[in-house]
Amino acid sequence: MNNGAKYLKSNVMVEPLVDGWYAWAHLIPPATAARNLTERHLRIMDSYIDSPETHESAVKNPALLGGPFMDLGGNRVAEVKQLRDNTVRQRSCLVTLSRAIEQLDAILREKASGYSLESLYAEVPECLQGYVELVYDLNNNPSFRLIEPLLYKSPFYDVSSQSVMLSEIKGDDRPFVLSTPRLEKGDSVQLRMPFASEQLDALFRMKKQPASFEAIRDTLGLTGEDAERFKSFLTTETPRRYEKYQGEGARWRYFGHACILLETKNVSILMDPVLSYTYESDVSRYTYDDLPEVIDYALITHDHQDHILFETLLQLRHRIRNIVVPRNGGGSLQDPSLKLLLKQCGFRNVIELSEMEEIPFDRGSITAVPFLGEHGDLNVLTKSAYLLRVDNHKLLFAADSCNIAPKLYEHIHRDIGDVDAFFVGMECDGAPVSWIYGPLLTQRLERPKDHSRRLAGSNYERALAIVEQLHCKEVYVYAMGQEPWLNYVMSIKYTEKSNPIIQSDRLIETCRSRGITAERLFGEKEILLP
Numbered sequence: 132m133n134n135g136a137k138y139l140k141s142n143v144m145v146e147p148l149v150d151g152w153y154a155w156a157h158l159i160p161p162a163t164a165a166r167n168l169t170e171r172h173l174r175i176m177d178s179y180i181d182s183p184e185t186h187e188s189a190v191k192n193p194a195l196l197g198g199p200f201m202d203l204g205g206n207r208v209a210e211v212k213q214l215r216d217n218t219v220r221q222r223s224c225l226v227t228l229s230r231a232i233e234q235l236d237a238i239l240r241e242k243a244s245g246y247s248l249e250s251l252y253a254e255v256p257e258c259l260q261g262y263v264e265l266v267y268d269l270n271n272n273p274s275f276r277l278i279e280p281l282l283y284k285s286p287f288y289d290v291s292s293q294s295v296m297l298s299e300i301k302g303d304d305r306p307f308v309l310s311t312p313r314l315e316k317g318d319s320v321q322l323r324m325p326f327a328s329e330q331l332d333a334l335f336r337m338k339k340q341p342a343s344f345e346a347i348r349d350t351l352g353l354t355g356e357d358a359e360r361f362k363s364f365l366t367t368e369t370p371r372r373y374e375k376y377q378g379e380g381a382r383w384r385y386f387g388h389a390c391i392l393l394e395t396k397n398v399s400i401l402m403d404p405v406l407s408y409t410y411e412s413d414v415s416r417y418t419y420d421d422l423p424e425v426i427d428y429a430l431i432t433h434d435h436q437d438h439i440l441f442e443t444l445l446q447l448r449h450r451i452r453n454i455v456v457p458r459n460g461g462g463s464l465q466d467p468s469l470k471l472l473l474k475q476c477g478f479r480n481v482i483e484l485s486e487m488e489e490i491p492f493d494r495g496s497i498t499a500v501p502f503l504g505e506h507g508d509l510n511v512l513t514k515s516a517y518l519l520r521v522d523n524h525k526l527l528f529a530a531d532s533c534n535i536a537p538k539l540y541e542h543i544h545r546d547i548g549d550v551d552a553f554f555v556g557m558e559c560d561g562a563p564v565s566w567i568y569g570p571l572l573t574q575r576l577e578r579p580k581d582h583s584r585r586l587a588g589s590n591y592e593r594a595l596a597i598v599e600q601l602h603c604k605e606v607y608v609y610a611m612g613q614e615p616w617l618n619y620v621m622s623i624k625y626t627e628k629s630n631p632i633i634q635s636d637r638l639i640e641t642c643r644s645r646g647i648t649a650e651r652l653f654g655e656k657e658i659l660l661p
């Protein structure tokens with residue numbers, strides 16, 4: 132060590148926030164952010180202010196896991212009220228946008244009856260004028276598309292709402308982020324800066340390259356108490372060195388959920404980056420410390436908060452050469468473009484892949500494979516499985532693909548042939564569509580309909596049909612949200628009797644009885660490919 136240079140401790144947690152709420156993907160595009168502000172955050176905050184006891188008891192009830200209840204560990208009404216009032220005052224523009232979306236939907240429902248939509252442009256609420264195109268589908272159902280690039284350049288996209296909260300994490304327990312705002316606890320430092328700020332890269336570089344406290348303090352503009360507290364997040368201890376894979380073949384490592392790192396001597400690929408920090412725990416795992424200096428390709432399968440996580444992505448931004456996302460349809464409210472969104476967050480090398488499109492790399496390739504279902508039958512195109520070819524190995528990462536149309540895999544098989552290793556998510560019960568998309572619906576979906584349209588992955592029959600169709604030799608059930616460090620984005624607690632566990636156990640048993648290697652991944656795993 133030299134002249135007081137310091138590293139950022141490996142247990143410093145980085146929570147990206149939008150107006151005090153954890154920044155998951157729908158809080159960044161202006162239109163989805165506006166709807167979540169009025170239909171999720173303000174409602175939950177009002178309900179909490181009204182009856183904090185209800186929230187306190189609901190979060191202790193396992194049957195209500197993931198529900199709209201704040202997990203604040205004690206009465207924080209005054210602070211929630213303050214957050215609510217500040218939000219309403221500072222984001223009146225987004226409240227107006229949310230109401231305008233509601234009005235536009237109502238106008239279309241009422242007046243678009245198959246005749247030309249041209250006369251309705253004059254009735255588009257003023258704040259949306261010039262930002263939408265009115266359209267019919269071929270059955271004369273009216274809708275609108277948003278001109279997203281312009282919305283990001285409008286006053287609706289206000290980066291003053293963005294900040295990053297730093298604190299030390301010592302265990303897995305974190306409140307569920309969709310329903311609990313992040314209140315200051317006196318042990319954190321809030322960096323009020325846009326996610327795209329290069330100062331953040333300077334900070335996260337310090338996990339591997341030491342710098343002086345004074346230099347980073349000034350870069351981040353910290354003073355007084357904040358600067359003092361921030362000092363405690365630094366250490367002179369040299370971090371563990373990562374041994375890059377140097378073998379002739381390839382190696383994959385499971386980091387939990389859908390996050391898998393595949394490395395050859397020359398290329399590193401990280402799937403759905405969602406990582407644990409390094410701290411003492413009973414569940415052994417790979418963490419941020421187990422990544423190569425450079426990640427050549429980060430692949431995102433779809434726009435759910437357990438697969439695209441800014442907390443991880445921002446910390447890795449300076450190490451990611453290319454970030455690959457599924458192609459987007461363009462402009463529907465429920466399907467914001469990940470390419471635009473990541474660009475707003477400071478990513479310069481975003482590659483959008485269409486279905487069956489391929490990126491070649493040294494000794495291999497990445498192919499985007501169609502991903503059906505798991506989005507409550509909403510027209511969402513931003514989803515993709517990925518086939519990785521490395522030498523003569525073929526690995527298919529299907530994430531939460533739900534095999535609702537088995538013929539698809541017959542067509543895919545004709546093109547890609549047999550698959551060696553198949554990774555499949557089997558969260559086959561899934562939440563009702565309103566869980567994530569409810570705030571975007573401007574008319575309430577009746578409960579039976581809502582519950583029939585689920586965010587569910589493949590069950591036993593569906594997963595087995597893919598295994599058979601693609602003649603897989605190895606099957607790994609993953610993306611089950613079982614790792615204890617994922618509770619804050621998953622809010623799932625399985626028992627042996629949970630359907631996804633029963634269904635995946637059956638799949639594993641059937642596969643093994645046929646001589647196929649099969650396992651449900653949990654915690655960590657390493658496989659070497661010759």
Ligand SMILES: [Fe+2]
Pocket residue numbers: 433435505531586
């Ligand atoms: Fe999903």
Ligand SMILES: [Fe+2]
Pocket residue numbers: 435437438531556610
């Ligand atoms: Fe998932």
